[in-house]
Each structure stands twice: as structure tokens, then as C-alpha cells.
Amino acid sequence: MAAGTGYVGVRLRPGTAGEVLGIEARTIAQRALVGDAALTTIPEIQALCLSVPNVDALVERLTDFVAGRMHGISVDPSTESMINMLHVTGGRLPVGDIGRLHGVDVRTVQRRIVSATGLTPKQMAMIVQFHRALRLRFYDRLDIVSTAIEAGYADQAHMSRVFRHMGGFSPARLPDLVLAGFPI
Amino acid sequence: MKLRYTIIYVADVPATVDFYERAFGLRCRFVHESNLYAEMETGETALAFAGEPMAEMNDLAIRPNRRTEIAAGFEIAFVTDDPHAAYAQAISAGAAGIKPPAEKPWGQVVGYVRDLDGCLIEICSSIGD
Numbered sequence A: 001m002a003a004g005t006g007y008v009g010v011r012l013r014p015g016t017a018g019e020v021l022g023i024e025a026r027t028i029a030q031r032a033l034v035g036d037a038a039l040t041t042i043p044e045i046q047a048l049c050l051s052v053p054n055v056d057a058l059v060e061r062l063t064d065f066v067a068g069r070m071h072g073i074s075v076d077p078s079t080e081s082m083i084n085m086l087h088v089t090g091g092r093l094p095v096g097d098i099g100r101l102h103g104v105d106v107r108t109v110q111r112r113i114v115s116a117t118g119l120t121p122k123q124m125a126m127i128v129q130f131h132r133a134l135r136l137r138f139y140d141r142l143d144i145v146s147t148a149i150e151a152g153y154a155d156q157a158h159m160s161r162v163f164r165h166m167g168g169f170s171p172a173r174l175p176d177l178v179l180a181g182f183p184i
Numbered sequence B: 001m002k003l004r005y006t007i008i009y010v011a012d013v014p015a016t017v018d019f020y021e022r023a024f025g026l027r028c029r030f031v032h033e034s035n036l037y038a039e040m041e042t043g044e045t046a047l048a049f050a051g052e053p054m055a056e057m058n059d060l061a062i063r064p065n066r067r068t069e070i071a072a073g074f075e076i077a078f079v080t081d082d083p084h085a086a087y088a089q090a091i092s093a094g095a096a097g098i099k100p101p102a103e104k105p106w107g108q109v110v111g112y113v114r115d116l117d118g119c120l121i122e123i124c125s126s127i128g129d
Helices: A017-020 A038-040 A043-049 A054-071 A077-088 A095-101 A105-119 A120-138 A144-150 A156-167 B015-022 B053-057 B084-092
Strands: B005-010 B028-031 B037-040 B048-053 B074-078 B096-103 B109-114 B120-124
Touching: A017 A054, A038 A043, A038 B028, A043 A054, A077 A095, A077 A105, A077 A120, A077 B053, A095 A105, A095 A120, A105 A120, A120 A144, A120 A156, A144 A156, B005 B015, B015 B037, B015 B048, B015 B084, B048 B053, B084 B096, B084 B109, B084 B120, B096 B120
Parallel strands: B005 B048, B074 B120
Antiparallel strands: B028 B037, B037 B048, B096 B109, B109 B120
16 A cells, blocks of 8 residues: 555445445455456445545445445345354354244345355354454553453464464554554 | 442343343443443342443353243342332243242242243242341
């Protein structure tokens, strides 16, 4: 990224991205679409690419676009409850338990969460668990051993592998530019 | 330090407040406009309820309490002059009966119900009555 480059972004509630972008969530899961690839996959965002006089105008346009597309969107309440439970439990509750708590089997949990988010429940749980470990480690200044235990990793080595795999850095030190200062 | 609050994470804060009012005769002291936190009028140590999403906001992770699950290893105990009537009132308000009040060898009358989320509630007479 060149010096002086700025950008704006929006974080969508899990389960809403497919409808906001007008696509199946799974088609863009685990991908970063840039430039023409993004415009081809999601033609609706073309309207966002017209030039603007300043960053504030860009923020306003993006906000209006998302707010307009969010209007009338409803995530199935049971699926939303499953997604919320992944968050409440820090990604530590087995998928079978989430199913049992909602009176459905594991496959139903899988199907609903993949359909809503593009991610399997396990993938989503791992992300939630990683994000919580990040907050414990770098917002709450918890030491590495305690973070690994509280976040639910088998041990410190396990947590370190996950940090390297999902974030590309070590739990010992958070890179300065990670998420560009956005809240985790 | 002082024990000032007992806070239970619940699925639905307003529904839990309503239930505790009807089942155990408590009064609500405060409900936050977000409906994610409420305190009951229980004297110096407040019984409070927090919505489950509050856990993640506090960087916590919790196992949600549910009636269909094994009860978590804690209980809230209410002392009353008439445990049998209190037990009946709790059941009629929607509590799940576990063990009707019965006299312990030390003379205390003790019964158990589970609340809306499955948390254990003890209903008992004071010791020595």
C-alpha cells in the first residue's frame, strides 16, 4: 500500500453479506476480490466506484448503499441464534451442542450457517476464537499462556500455530498495521 | 471488597425480569434501554441479568444456560416463611419443578426449581425456623 493511501470499509453482520451484495455468500468466502474481479462478481458495487470529492463523501455513499441494501433483509431467527451462540461461547462450543440447543442435528447447523455466511460452523468458530484471543492478548494485555487457556486452545503452541495461520504473526507481538487499527 | 452483584447471563433479559417478578415476587430496580441488562431490587447485593451478547462485548465467553441442558453448578437461594406456597407460585409462573420443598434433618425446608434458562433456584425457609 502506497504512503498516503486511504480507504473506507464496512463490516457486515454475519449472515447478511449475501443479500447485501446480491450473491451467494459461499461464492466469495475466503476470497479477497480486487478491481475487475470484484466488479464482475458483484456488479451492483459499480455505483460505488464513481469518483468523489473527498473521503467523507465516499463514506456517505458506502453507508447509503449498504443501508439501502440492508433494508428488508431478515436472517432466519434460528440461524441467527446459532451464529450468535458461536459468538457468545467464544467459538468454543462443539457444533453438536449448538445443534442440540436448537433442536436440530449437526447437518442442519452446517447447512444453515454455510448458506448464511459461506463458512462452515467450524471455520466460523475458529475465526471467533481467534478474534477473542486477539482481544484478550492485545486489548486486555493477557499473557500468552493465560490467553491460550482462556481462549480454549490446547496449549501455547497450538495458539501460536493458529495465529500464524490466520493472522500471519505471532502472539508475542501484534504487527502495527494489523486491520489498520479497526476494532477486532 | 464488597459482593455487590450476582449477574446471570440470560437469553432474554425482559422475559427473565418478568419471570422473576411473577415467580419469586421480586421487583425490578433498573432495565437498561438496550434490554441487555437489568437489576432486581434485592438489597445491597443486586441480582442482575445480562443478555448473552454482553459476554462477547466484555471479551468473555460463556456456556449459555438452557432448560434442556444439565444445570450449571450454582444456585440462587430465596428464603421465605412459606416455601410450599412459594414453590407453587414459582411453578405457576413457569418455573420447572425439580424437588418440592421437604424438611432437612436440621429443620430447614428446602425445594428446588429451574428458572426460564434452567438455572437452579432454591426455595427454602431460614435455618432454625
